[in-house]
Amino acid sequence: EVQLVESGGGSVQAGGSLRLSCTVSGYTSDDYAIGWFRQGSWREREGVSCISRSDGSTYTPDSMKGRFSISADNAKNTVYLQMSNLRPSDSAIYYCAAMSTAYYTSLEPDEYDVWGQGIQVTVSS
Numbered sequence: 624e625v626q627l628v629e630s631g632g633g634s635v636q637a638g639g640s641l642r643l644s645c646t647v648s649g650y651t652s653d654d655y656a657i658g659w660f661r662q663g664s665w666r667e668r669e670g671v672s673c674i675s676r677s678d679g680s681t682y683t684p685d686s687m688k689g690r691f692s693i694s695a696d697n698a699k700n701t702v703y704l705q706m707s708n709l710r711p712s713d714s715a716i717y718y719c720a721a722m723s724t725a726y727y728t729s730l731e732p733d734e735y736d737v738w739g740q741g742i743q744v745t746v747s748s
Contacts, residue, residue, distance in 0.1 A: 625649035632742035643704040645719030654725040661715040670730025716741040
């Protein structure tokens with residue numbers, strides 16, 4: 624059974640930084656991708672960034688580039704989301720999600736099979 628556990632959320636002032644972690648377990652090969660999504664109380668789920676375990680390729684939308692970056696420590700089976708220069712509008716529940724695939728990444732939520740429990744990020748002005 625694939626499981627995802629997020630950590631690292633919390634409260635920060637505007638302009639600050641946080642790093643979220645997603646620890647992955649249950650896969651028996653490297654054929655999967657991890658995506659980070661967020662959902663605020665007033666908006667639909669939004670893709671932030673994603674990474675392929677197969678080849679390390681990443682995708683971050685232009686709207687997120689410069690402040691959000693994704694990386695992985697394969698030895699720890701952990702994917703990170705580094706967030707900097709945070710704004711109050713970044714406040715949301717952040718989720719990591721996994722899909723079984725090779726050499727592919729996407730930020731389409733429907734393509735993801737397994738979701739973490741979500742973690743709150745609150746940015747105050």
